[in-house]
Amino acid sequence: MRDEARLEQMRSTLAVDGYHLSVEELGSGFDVRITADPESCADCLVPKKVMVSMLEPILGVGAEEIRLTYPSDAQ
Amino acid sequence: MFDRILDPTGLSTGPANVATAARRVPSLAGARVGLLNNTKQNAKELLTEVGRLLESRYGATVTIQRTKPHVAFPVDEPMLKEIAAVSDVVVTGVGDCGSCSASAAADGIAFEREGIPTAVIVTEAFEVTARAMAEVHGDKDFEILLTPHPVAVLNAEQIAQRAADLVAVVASRVSEGV
Numbered sequence: 001m002r003d004e005a006r007l008e009q010m011r012s013t014l015a016v017d018g019y020h021l022s023v024e025e026l027g028s029g030f031d032v033r034i035t036a037d038p039e040s041c042a043d044c045l046v047p048k049k050v051m052v053s054m055l056e057p058i059l060g061v062g063a064e065e066i067r068l069t070y071p072s073d074a075q
Numbered sequence: 076m077f078d079r080i081l082d083p084t085g086l087s088t089g090p091a092n093v094a095t096a097a098r099r100v101p102s103l104a105g106a107r108v109g110l111l112n113n114t115k116q117n118a119k120e121l122l123t124e125v126g127r128l129l130e131s132r133y134g135a136t137v138t139i140q141r142t143k144p145h146v147a148f149p150v151d152e153p154m155l156k157e158i159a160a161v162s163d164v165v166v167t168g169v170g171d172c173g174s175c176s177a178s179a180a181a182d183g184i185a186f187e188r189e190g191i192p193t194a195v196i197v198t199e200a201f202e203v204t205a206r207a208m209a210e211v212h213g214d215k216d217f218e219i220l221l222t223p224h225p226v227a228v229l230n231a232e233q234i235a236q237r238a239a240d241l242v243a244v245v246a247s248r249v250s251e252g253v
Contacts, residue, residue, distance in 0.1 A: 006203075013203040016224070017173050043147050044172035046204065054177075054207035 001060045002030075010058060017044040019071075029065030030055075036071035045070070097187045100163050102252040103133035109162030109191070110140040111150060113179060116227035117234055118169040121196070124238035125166055125245055133246055138162060147174035149181035159189045164249035168196030170219075171226045176201035177208035180219060184212045192249040196241065198224035220244050 002023075011021045018040030024031045032055060034045065046054070048070055052063045059066060100106050110126050112118040119142065126137040138161045143150055150158075150167075158165060165186045170176025176197045183195035197205045199221045209217035222241060229237060 009203045010207070013201055014173060016200045019173070041172060044174050046174045046177050046208075047147065050174075050177060050208070050211070053211040054204070057210060058207070 003058050003060065006058045010054070014045075017041060019045055023059070026067060029061055029067065030059050031067050031069075032059075033069045034071060035074075040071075097190045097192045099192050099249060099251045101250070103129060103135045103164070103246055103250045106133075106135045106163040106250070107138040107161060108135045109158040109165040110137060111143065111154075111158060111165060111167040111182060112140070113143050113168065113170070113175045113182075114146045115169050115171045115175055117229055118171070118226070120231070120234050121169055121226060121229075121238055121241075122166055124235055125196075125242055128238055128242040129166075129246065132242065133250075135164070143178075143182075146172075147178060149178045150185060155182075155185055155189060159186065159191050162191055165191050165193040166196070166245055166249075167193060169222070169226050170195070170197030170201050170205050171224065173201060173204045176205040180205040180208040180217060181212055183219070184209060184214055184217055187217075194220055194245040194248040196220050196222055196245075198222055198226055200224035218248060220248060 014021050018037035020035045022033045048068055052066050052068055055066055056063055108126055108129055110122045112122050129135040139158055141154055141158055167182050168179050170179040179195050179197055183193045186193040197219050202221055205219050209215055
């Protein structure tokens with residue numbers, strides 16, 4: 001089950017580095033998108049694999065149920 | 076073709092879900108201190124000052140100070156082994172962003188599994204990512220030492236004060252006799 005409190009904590013922490021988290025339910029999984037402010041530090045965002053690992057217990061699903069889009073994916 | 080493929084989680088170098096607490100040193104008197112900084116602004120300065128205070132106040136000796144080659148990735152095994160070989164305790168940080176706080180937590184757990192009690196310093200704004208990474212590494216209750224955010228903008232006097240604020244909890248984290 002999705003842990004809303006932890007998700008909100010993650011959202012707040014990402015915002016400190018200039019990143020913005022959105023999460024939408026997608027069937028049995030989640031569509032997670034992280035976007036960046038223009039001045040955000042590129043090195044400050046954990047690698048995608050790490051982010052998925054972190055999100056697994058927060059969203060209550062396995063990695064295969066998380067579709068993650070990073071700012072670099074939009075370029 | 077490839078020198079090395081880095082695993083950003085750091086999990087490829089050790090098992091997950093394994094107890095991470097190394098035995099604390101009985102006393103810091105005569106203890107060898109390793110410092111591992113992660114390239115963040117003021118991390119080296121803060122750790123250096125913490126090391127100096129561990130020497131002057133607790134009788135420890137800083138034997139090695141290293142800088143990670145990349146802020147976002149956990150310490151690689153050669154550097155881990157190099158530091159562990161000459162250290163009784165390690166202080167690492169500063170997690171002052173998302174990726175570096177996560178990798179600092181991973182580093183701390185890696186050193187603990189190597190048998191080296193380790194103090195991991197992270198700024199309060201990034202406690203969440205540090206703890207999330209600790210959970211990825213199988214220890215969601217891993218102790219992380221918090222300091223106010225940010226560290227990057229501190230001047231020399233403020234760094235000295237921050238180190239003075241931290242040194243007692245660092246000492247308590249890695250030793251029994253404090």
